Amino acid sequence: MTKKIVSYYPGCSSQASAVHLDTSLRAVMPKLGVEFKEVQDWNCCGASVGHIAGGHVPMAALSGRNLANAKTDGTSDFVTPCAACYLNSHYTNEKIRDNAKVRDEVNEALGVAGKSYDGSLNVRHICEVIVNDVGMDAVKAQVKNPLTGLKVAGYIGCQTVRPFARTERGGMWDTYDDPTFLNDFISATGATAVPYTKKTSCCGGSVSVMSPEKTLHLIKDIVGEAQEQGADVIATPCPLCQTNVEMYQTALNQKYGTNFNIPVVFYSQLFAVAFGMDPKKDAALHQHLISADPVLARAK
Amino acid sequence: MTHASPTPTKKYDLNFARWVYENVDGGDRMALCMQCGTCSGSCPVGQQMDYGPRKLFMMIRAGLKEEVLKSNTLWNCVSCYNCVVRCPRKVPVTYILHDLATVAVREGYAEAKESDNSRFAKAFWWSAAKYGRTDERLVTALYYFSFGMGEGYKRGMANMPIAMGMVKTKRMHLGMPHKCKNTGELKKILAKAAEIEARSHAGGAGNANPAGGTAGHDK
Numbered sequence: 001m002t003k004k005i006v007s008y009y010p011g012c013s014s015q016a017s018a019v020h021l022d023t024s025l026r027a028v029m030p031k032l033g034v035e036f037k038e039v040q041d042w043n044c045c046g047a048s049v050g051h052i053a054g055g056h057v058p059m060a061a062l063s064g065r066n067l068a069n070a071k072t073d074g075t076s077d078f079v080t081p082c083a084a085c086y087l088n089s090h091y092t093n094e095k096i097r098d099n100a101k102v103r104d105e106v107n108e109a110l111g112v113a114g115k116s117y118d119g120s121l122n123v124r125h126i127c128e129v130i131v132n133d134v135g136m137d138a139v140k141a142q143v144k145n146p147l148t149g150l151k152v153a154g155y156i157g158c159q160t161v162r163p164f165a166r167t168e169r170g171g172m173w174d175t176y177d178d179p180t181f182l183n184d185f186i187s188a189t190g191a192t193a194v195p196y197t198k199k200t201s202c203c204g205g206s207v208s209v210m211s212p213e214k215t216l217h218l219i220k221d222i223v224g225e226a227q228e229q230g231a232d233v234i235a236t237p238c239p240l241c242q243t244n245v246e247m248y249q250t251a252l253n254q255k256y257g258t259n260f261n262i263p264v265v266f267y268s269q270l271f272a273v274a275f276g277m278d279p280k281k282d283a284a285l286h287q288h289l290i291s292a293d294p295v296l297a298r299a300k
Numbered sequence: 301m302t303h304a305s306p307t308p309t310k311k312y313d314l315n316f317a318r319w320v321y322e323n324v325d326g327g328d329r330m331a332l333c334m335q336c337g338t339c340s341g342s343c344p345v346g347q348q349m350d351y352g353p354r355k356l357f358m359m360i361r362a363g364l365k366e367e368v369l370k371s372n373t374l375w376n377c378v379s380c381y382n383c384v385v386r387c388p389r390k391v392p393v394t395y396i397l398h399d400l401a402t403v404a405v406r407e408g409y410a411e412a413k414e415s416d417n418s419r420f421a422k423a424f425w426w427s428a429a430k431y432g433r434t435d436e437r438l439v440t441a442l443y444y445f446s447f448g449m450g451e452g453y454k455r456g457m458a459n460m461p462i463a464m465g466m467v468k469t470k471r472m473h474l475g476m477p478h479k480c481k482n483t484g485e486l487k488k489i490l491a492k493a494a495e496i497e498a499r500s501h502a503g504g505a506g507n508a509n510p511a512g513g514t515a516g517h518d519k
Contacts, residue, residue: 012434017471041481046378051402052418053425054490056325057500062428062492065486097474109332109493113485115396147418161391162381202344202380210420210443214376218344247462289462299420 004077004133005069007121008036011082011091011239012044015217018082018239020094020284024268025081025126027282031275032134032141039078045088048159048206056060057105064106065093068117081126082269083238084157084205090164102262125160127237127267128173131181139188144276145300147191151198152270153196153234153262154182157203157241171287176200185267186235189274194229198222201245212248223260232294234264242266244290274299304407304501308363317366326392327400331355339393350519352384355394366407374401375415406501419446429490434479437463437472 014022043066044050046059054062066089070078078093080086095102097119104209107116130139156179165174174181175258177200182298183193201222204215222245226234236242245262253260272283279299285292305317305323320327333354340352350371351359359368375395383393404412412418423442428437440459451511466472482487 012478013436015433016436016473017466019471041432042513043480044428045435046428047434049399049417049421049424050428051398052405052421054397054421054429055402055494055497057497058429058493061489065489105493105496108496109489112488112492115489156384158378158380163384165385176382202378202382204345205378205380205418207376209440211416215378216346229460230503244368247465250461256471287471289465289469296424299472 003033003035004080004129005035005037005130006077006124007039007073007075009042009066009070009078009080009082009085011080011085011287013082013121013239013243017243018266020287021081021242021268023240023287024266024272024282025279028142028271029126032130032138034129034134035066036079037073037075039066040073041069041258042066045082045085047088048089048194057109059088060092060095060102060106061109063089064096064110064245065113065115067093067096067121067123068110069117071117071121074153076122077129077232078121078123079129080123081237081239083125083157083240086123086125087159087164090168093117093119093121093123093168097246103267104154122168124168125164125173126186127160127181127185127235128167130185131173135188136184136188136281139271141184142271143189143274145273145274147270147295147298147300148190150189150191151194151230151232152186152295152299153229153231154186154193154199154266154267155196155222155226155234155236155241156182156199157236157238157243158205160237161260182235182267184239186270189270191270191274194231196225196229196231197243198225205240205244207233208244208248211239214249216248216252219245220252220256220258223249223252223262224258227260228236229259231262232264233292235270236264237267249290261290263288263290263294265292265295270295273299305403306310307359307365311363312361313363314361316363316368317361320360320396320400324396324403324481326395329389329391330357330360330396333391334387334389338386338388342382342386344380344382345378348453349376353445359393367405369400369407369409369413371398372411374404375417377401405519419443420503421445427477428485430457430479430483431477432483432486433478435477438477485497 186193208215249260269283337354338353346352377397444455
C-alpha cells in the first residue's frame with residue numbers, strides 16, 4: 001500500500017457535534033495508508049451562512065487563511081471530511097486560482113498577517129481520497145470483522161457531491177444525483193446497502209438548525225424511506241446530516257406520529273468496526289443520541 | 301460588487317436586472333436563464349417559497365426589486381445545490397440566491413434583517429470571527445435570544461433534551477469555547493477583509509438609488 005500524507009482540515013464540528021466522525025477517521029485512515037497532517041491553527045470556513053453577516057471578502061479570507069496555513073505544510077492535498085468545509089474551501093480555492101480580483105483581495109487581507117496564497121493546493125473531500133487514492137480493494141483488505149447482515153441506508157446528503165462532485169482539476173469523482181461511493185463503502189465492510197432513493201435528498205442543512213418547522217418534512221422522508229427499506233442504521237459522510245437526521249427523530253415522532261428510532265452513523269465508524277477496531281476508542285460509537293446498537297452488537 | 305442597487309421606475313425597467321447581472325455572484329450567467337423551471341422543480345422547499353427561483357429571476361427582469369428583496373425565497377433556500385448542478389444553462393442559482401440575501405440585508409430590508417437566517421448568521425459570524433471556531437452552544441443561544449428573552453427561554457427549554465443528550469454523549473463540551481491559537485491574527489485579517497468589502501460597496505453614490513427608491517430601504 002502506498003502511503004500518502006495529506007493536510008487535514010477537520011472543521012469546527014470535529015470538536016463538537018461530529019466529534020465521532022473525527023475520532024473514527026483518525027483511527028481508520030492510517031490503516032488505509034493516509035496520514036493526516038492537521039492544518040495549523042485552522043479556523044471556521046463560514047459554513048452556509050457566513051456570507052450574510054460577514055460578506056464575500058471576509059468569507060473568502062476565512063478559507064484563504066486555512067489554505068495559506070496548509071500550504072506551508074508542504075503537502076499538495078487539502079483534505080476535509082465536512083461537506084460545508086469542502087464546499088467553501090473548494091469554491092474559494094478555485095476563485096483564488098482563477099479570478100485575479102478575488103486572488104488580490106484575499107491576498108491583501110492575508111497580507112496584514114504576512115501570509116499569502118496562490119490557489120495551488122488541491123482541495124479534496126476525504127471520501128474522494130478513499131475512492132480515488134485508497135480504493136475499495138484496500139478497504140476490503142482491512143476488513144477483519146465483516147458486518148454481514150447489517151442493513152444500511154447510505155445517506156449522502158447534498159454538499160459532499162454538490163456542486164463539487166466535480167474535482168479541482170476537472171473530472172467527476174461521482175455523480176450529483178445518484179452517487180455510488182457510499183454504497184461501495186458499505187458493501188466493502190460486508191454490510192448490505194438497502195435500496196434508498198433519498199440518498200441525495202436534503203436534510204435542510206442549517207435551516208433545519210435554525211427553523212426546523214420549515215424542514216422537518218424533509219427529514220421525515222429521509223428517515224421514513226430508511227425504515228420502509230428495513231435499514232438497521234443510516235450511514236452518512238456529512239456532519240450536519242448526521243446531527244439533523246438523528247436529533248430530530250423525537251420531534252418527528254411527536255409531529256407525525258411516527259415511531260422512528262434509527263441510529264445514524266458515519267461510514268468511518270462502520271469502517272472502524274469492520275476493521276476490528278475498538279468500538280469506543282476508535283469507532284466512537286458511544287457518542288450517539290440514538291444508540292447504534294446494531295453496529296455495536298457486531299463489534300469485536 | 302459596487303454600491304446600492306438601483307430601483308426600477310417603471311415595469312420592465314432593466315436597471316435592477318442589469319445591476320444584478322454585473323454585481324451579484326453568478327449574476328452574469330443569470331442573463332442566460334431561459335425560464336425552463338428546472339431549478340424550481342428541483343427545489344426541496346420550492347413550495348414553501350414566496351416565489352421559486354425561476355419566477356424570482358423573471359421578477360428581477362420585470363423590475364420587481366422590492367418584491368424580490370423582501371421575498372422569503374432568499375431565506376428558505378437550504379443550499380442543496382440541486383438547481384446549480386441541474387440548470388441546463390449553468391446558472392449558479394444557489395450562489396445568486398445567497399448573494400441576493402446579502403444584498404437584501406445590506407440594503408436594510410426589514411424582512412431580510414429579521415429573517416431567521418440573518419439572525420443566525422449574525423450569531424454564527426460572531427463566533428467564527430471572535431474564536432475562529434463555531435461554538436454550537438453560543439451560536440444557538442445567541443440566535444434564540446435574538447428573538448427576545450421570553451422567546452429565547454422558550455426555545456432553549458424546548459431544545460433542552462437535545463442539548464442534554466449532546467452533553468451526555470460528549471458532543472457538546474462544558475467550559476470555555478474552542479478557539480484558534482492566533483485569534484489576533486485572524487481578527488486582523490478579517491478586519492482588513494471587511495475594509496476591502498466596504499470599499500467595493502462604497503463610491504458611485506450618484507449612481508446608487510435613483511428616483512423611485514423607497515425611503516429607508518436603500519443603504
